[in-house]
Amino acid sequence: MPAHPLARFFDHVDDVTAEIARREAGGVAHPAAVDDEIAVCHPKQLDLVVDEVITETATTKTFRLRRATGELLPPFQAGQYISLRLQIDGVRTSRAFSVSSSPTERRHYDLTVRRVPGGCVSNHLLDTITPGDRLVSSGPIGTFHHNPLFHGEDLVFLAGGSGVAPAMSMIREVVNRGLPRTLHLVYGSRRADDIIFRAELDQIARGNPEIIVDHVISEPDADWSGPTGFLSAAVVERLAGPLRGRMTYVCGPPAMYAYQLRQLDRMGHPRRRVRLEANGIALPAGEDRDWPAEVDPTAEVTVAVRGRGAFRTPRNRPLLDALEDNGFQPEAPCRSGECSMCRVRVVRGSVFTAAEARLRMSDRDFGFTHSCAAYPVTDVEVDF
Amino acid sequence: MSDDYDAIVIGAGNAGLSSAATLQRGGRRTLLLERHNIPGGAATSFVRGRFEFEVSLHQLGGMGNGPLRQVLDQLDVTRRLKFVEERDLYRTVVPGVLDITLPAEWQGVADAIEDSFPGNRARVESFLELCHEVGNWQLAVRASLHQPQEQAAWLRGLPRVRRNGLRPAKEVLDEYFDDDRIKHVLASYWSYNGQPPSTLPFMDLARILTLYLEYKPYHLHGGSQAMSSAMLDSFLEAGGDVRFNSNVAEIRTRQGTVVGVRLDNGDEYDARMVVSNASAVTTYTRMLDPTVVPDSVLRDLRSRRLGISGTITYLGLDATARELGFTAGTNMITSELAENTVRDSMFSLGPTPYVVASCYDVNPIGFAPPRASHVAIFSVQYGRVWDTLAPEDYARAKYAYAQSQLDLVEVISPGLRDVIEEAEVATPHTLRRYLGHPGGAIYGFDQDITDSWLFRDADLKPNVPGLFLLSAWTTAGGYNPTIVTAARFSQRLLQL
Numbered sequence: 001m002p003a004h005p006l007a008r009f010f011d012h013v014d015d016v017t018a019e020i021a022r023r024e025a026g027g028v029a030h031p032a033a034v035d036d037e038i039a040v041c042h043p044k045q046l047d048l049v050v051d052e053v054i055t056e057t058a059t060t061k062t063f064r065l066r067r068a069t070g071e072l073l074p075p076f077q078a079g080q081y082i083s084l085r086l087q088i089d090g091v092r093t094s095r096a097f098s099v100s101s102s103p104t105e106r107r108h109y110d111l112t113v114r115r116v117p118g119g120c121v122s123n124h125l126l127d128t129i130t131p132g133d134r135l136v137s138s139g140p141i142g143t144f145h146h147n148p149l150f151h152g153e154d155l156v157f158l159a160g161g162s163g164v165a166p167a168m169s170m171i172r173e174v175v176n177r178g179l180p181r182t183l184h185l186v187y188g189s190r191r192a193d194d195i196i197f198r199a200e201l202d203q204i205a206r207g208n209p210e211i212i213v214d215h216v217i218s219e220p221d222a223d224w225s226g227p228t229g230f231l232s233a234a235v236v237e238r239l240a241g242p243l244r245g246r247m248t249y250v251c252g253p254p255a256m257y258a259y260q261l262r263q264l265d266r267m268g269h270p271r272r273r274v275r276l277e278a279n280g281i282a283l284p285a286g287e288d289r290d291w292p293a294e295v296d297p298t299a300e301v302t303v304a305v306r307g308r309g310a311f312r313t314p315r316n317r318p319l320l321d322a323l324e325d326n327g328f329q330p331e332a333p334c335r336s337g338e339c340s341m342c343r344v345r346v347v348r349g350s351v352f353t354a355a356e357a358r359l360r361m362s363d364r365d366f367g368f369t370h371s372c373a374a375y376p377v378t379d380v381e382v383d384f
Numbered sequence: 385m386s387d388d389y390d391a392i393v394i395g396a397g398n399a400g401l402s403s404a405a406t407l408q409r410g411g412r413r414t415l416l417l418e419r420h421n422i423p424g425g426a427a428t429s430f431v432r433g434r435f436e437f438e439v440s441l442h443q444l445g446g447m448g449n450g451p452l453r454q455v456l457d458q459l460d461v462t463r464r465l466k467f468v469e470e471r472d473l474y475r476t477v478v479p480g481v482l483d484i485t486l487p488a489e490w491q492g493v494a495d496a497i498e499d500s501f502p503g504n505r506a507r508v509e510s511f512l513e514l515c516h517e518v519g520n521w522q523l524a525v526r527a528s529l530h531q532p533q534e535q536a537a538w539l540r541g542l543p544r545v546r547r548n549g550l551r552p553a554k555e556v557l558d559e560y561f562d563d564d565r566i567k568h569v570l571a572s573y574w575s576y577n578g579q580p581p582s583t584l585p586f587m588d589l590a591r592i593l594t595l596y597l598e599y600k601p602y603h604l605h606g607g608s609q610a611m612s613s614a615m616l617d618s619f620l621e622a623g624g625d626v627r628f629n630s631n632v633a634e635i636r637t638r639q640g641t642v643v644g645v646r647l648d649n650g651d652e653y654d655a656r657m658v659v660s661n662a663s664a665v666t667t668y669t670r671m672l673d674p675t676v677v678p679d680s681v682l683r684d685l686r687s688r689r690l691g692i693s694g695t696i697t698y699l700g701l702d703a704t705a706r707e708l709g710f711t712a713g714t715n716m717i718t719s720e721l722a723e724n725t726v727r728d729s730m731f732s733l734g735p736t737p738y739v740v741a742s743c744y745d746v747n748p749i750g751f752a753p754p755r756a757s758h759v760a761i762f763s764v765q766y767g768r769v770w771d772t773l774a775p776e777d778y779a780r781a782k783y784a785y786a787q788s789q790l791d792l793v794e795v796i797s798p799g800l801r802d803v804i805e806e807a808e809v810a811t812p813h814t815l816r817r818y819l820g821h822p823g824g825a826i827y828g829f830d831q832d833i834t835d836s837w838l839f840r841d842a843d844l845k846p847n848v849p850g851l852f853l854l855s856a857w858t859t860a861g862g863y864n865p866t867i868v869t870a871a872r873f874s875q876r877l878l879q880l
């Protein structure tokens with residue numbers, strides 16, 4: 001390479017040019033296959049085959065998935081999820097599912113799916129997927145996992161319904177690796193026969209003093225002799241003892257979170273010792289307290305995608321779902337406002353963004369929103 | 385999906401944004417393509433719980449009435465932002481050896497060092513004078529490189545610049561000082577270049593000190609992401625088109641000349657000018673038909689070394705900066721004075737002997753909620769040490785490394801661990817994934833003296849007709865260099 005004409009004015013210039021010549025002679029090509037290197041832990045897409053479908057309860061199945069290529073799956077941290085990408089009735093969409101199997105097992109991921117009445121994907125999975133079927137997903141993602149920098153080794157997990165899936169992965173990891181970690185699971189279900197993983201949980205708890213499992217039933221029948229109700233402050237305190245700064249994980253239906261946080265607050269548990277799994281948007285658009293009262297949530301507006309077309313959609317349909325309905329596909333792993341992958345720029349018009357959306361400070365100033373947690377209030381134009 | 389543009393910019397990092405805004409505002413129909421869903425490259429942020437985290441910006445140099453400020457004014461970006469001026473340059477700590485805070489003023493630095501190490505005032509002042517002369521020369525000469533005669537005449541009259549410019553910083557410091565502690569304090573900014581003092585070009589140390597002492601260190605309300613968004617805003621306002629989630633796989637050429645790009649999904653766009661903000665390695669060896677890349681370029685690439693990356697632990701803390709013991713925004717903490725310990729650690733996963741701990745709530749940028757604070761702990765590392773790990777050992781290794789960073793920070797902030805509310809660790813692998821650069825390099829190639837623009841005159845030349853590279857790979861790493869060089873250079877492209 002030629003030096004700049006000014007270089008020759010400097011003392012020591014010859015030393016530098018000699019060194020460059022030496023390096024040119026002895027140099028090697030740089031690794032440039034960056035995308036391949038990244039794919040080891042963060043593949044753009046996982047091609048999966050359903051190995052086995054295990055019926056857990058009347059409403060829940062576990063799908064055991066292995067990699068179509070036969071390779072090991074990427075490592076993950078217990079508590080993380082993958083996002084299944086599906087096409088159902090001609091519409092491409094995605095849903096997040098926590099991996100319930102142990103991170104020590106990389107030949108398969110288990111997804112444990114409960115039926116959501118009226119839900120598009122859960123019903124599709126439970127009713128149509130059988131062994132041998134192919135599925136496509138993202139790699140493992142998510143921040144709902146043990147972090148040794150500050151979580152400590154004495155943990156409490158408050159789960160509701162299918163929210164036990166990440167707890168199961170964490171518990172399996174503690175057992176498989178023999179970690180010096182205590183985990184107390186307080187698990188709420190509607191009825192005793194709704195409890196997912198009951199036999200395995202109880203068996204692990206019997207054999208491993210560091211794993212404690214309590215079931216709480218909200219609609220008990222006469223045979224149930226255990227704790228009942230919701231995971232109230234009193235119930236949690238009675239079962240798990242004083243929380244005293246123990247890191248407390250909460251995972252369950254989105255509607256559970258506001259209640260659960262109030263209970264923890266009542267126990268004087270600091271917010272910094274609580275981890276919530278983002279699990280969808282708690283309230284439909286019109287029912288949100290902040291929704292502008294004069295605006296009819298069911299009326300239709302026009303959504304234009306810059307340079308790519310336009311369509312009509314009801315205001316209370318999340319922008320992301322509306323985009324998908326009409327053949328557009330922002331990447332959307334969490335669909336809970338948290339990961340920011342579904343971020344769009346609102347070029348024109350106004351949107352309502354639910355509190356779940358973890359926007360960056362500058363997003364508000366420069367007109368960006370998370371489409372999974374945003375609803376069009378007026379006719380809008382978006383770009384992504 | 386073919387659309388005609390005058391120019392296509394690959395990558396919306398600092399240089400890509402600055403170039404795209406300059407071209408579009410200069411009347412060129414410009415398309416900006418970015419792999420991610422957000423502009424900024426390294427100049428970005430992310431959110432966890434109640435906190436937003438600044439990814440990269442420790443201190444913004446070149447504001448005040450400096451070069452960056454001029455460019456941001458020209459691009460009509462300044463008015464879209466709120467700047468936060470810092471009072472201090474940095475606090476440097478070697479436990480049990482020294483603990484000193486330098487204010488962001490030439491005279492203040494001399495006073496502070498005299499306070500801590502009496503009897504050195506005259507030496508410090510004359511050293512700073514030299515830094516001032518060399519630093520200002522570097523900053524000014526880059527603005528007018530197209531006037532070679534004037535430049536040569538000017539440089540002839542600057543014997544001290546000619547004598548010291550190419551020397552390692554350590555050599556110059558040794559000439560001025562006996563006390564190793566003073567040398568350590570004055571070389572604290574080595575990490576902003578990536579070379580420890582014995583290979584850090586004195587020219588670069590002088591430039592960095594001048595940037596912050598002459599023009600003051602700044603932060604941004606809303607973080608570097610606000611500036612990235614503001615540059616994008618200026619670009620869009622001028623009529624530019626941007627496409628996110630668009631990974632450029634190929635720069636298309638016909639008879640050796642650039643005609644456009646192709647994305648990894650097959651979409652093609654046409655333009656006779658392409659500016660690449662992607663790494664020089666990727667651009668020349670992955671995106672182009674090998675037959676159009678001159679041998680001299682490949683030889684040059686081989687002669688260069690992949691630059692530093694880093695491991696950064698981002699903390700959201702449930703306590704105020706004052707409660708935590710942070711009195712300065714930027715804190716350089718080293719376990720001992722020996723340079724070798726630090727240099728070795730850049731190739732090792734062992735406990736780190738060195739951190740830059742930035743607290744963004746001494747002069748708040750708005751990312752932490754009330755009564756809480758946001759701290760980022762940075763250690764320089766080369767990406768390749770992380771390649772030695774098996775995938776399943778990665779998480780454990782990164783937390784272990786982060787623990788050692790926390791150990792060092794607890795020297796100035798005892799009890800910090802007890803108030804962690806959020807913690808994320810980014811390694812060279814993380815940076816590689818987000819920036820797309822080999823080795824997760826954050827400043828481009830290794831910035832020893834062989835990397836200086838004085839010896840890499842072809843970096844900014846169109847080695848493939850129609851293609852221009854603007855990034856930390858073709859100019860010095862950092863905000864001021866990438867944004868300023870890209871804007872100035874793109875101004876000249878407007879004249880073509």
Ligand SMILES: Cc1cc2nc3c(=O)[nH]c(=O)nc-3n(C[C@H](O)[C@H](O)[C@H](O)COP(=O)(O)OP(=O)(O)OC[C@H]3O[C@@H](n4cnc5c(N)ncnc54)[C@H](O)[C@@H]3O)c2cc1C
Binds near residue numbers: 097278
């Ligand atoms: C990180 C994460 C991890 C998760 N892990 C698990 C797991 O391990 N196991 C598991 O079972 N689930 C898990 N989930 C939840 C899962 O992603 C799905 O949300 C769940 O399966 C329901 O999806 P669905 O497609 O069946 O329902 P959806 O179609 O999304 O519908 C959800 C509900 O909204 C209603 N609804 C749909 N459209 C509208 C509309 N336009 N207006 C009003 N109401 C509407 C439906 O009737 C239904 O009651 C997880 C979610 C997240 C974010």
Ligand SMILES: Cc1cc2nc3c(=O)[nH]c(=O)nc-3n(C[C@H](O)[C@H](O)[C@H](O)COP(=O)(O)OP(=O)(O)OC[C@H]3O[C@@H](n4cnc5c(N)ncnc54)[C@H](O)[C@@H]3O)c2cc1C
Binds near residue numbers: 417419
């Ligand atoms: C932790 C950390 C701390 C730092 N601290 C400071 C500091 O205090 N002060 C300072 O001045 N500097 C600092 N820096 C350095 C500074 O951030 C960088 O040098 C500078 O931002 C690099 O800018 P760039 O223009 O080269 O682009 P980059 O930020 O490297 O961005 C390149 C862009 O190109 C995109 N891209 C790559 N390939 C493709 C493709 N094929 N198709 C489409 N898009 C593509 C990438 O996604 C990315 O957006 C720091 C950096 C880091 C990581």
Ligand code: FES
Binds near residue numbers: 336341342371372
């Ligand atoms: S999909 Fe994660 S924020 Fe919308």
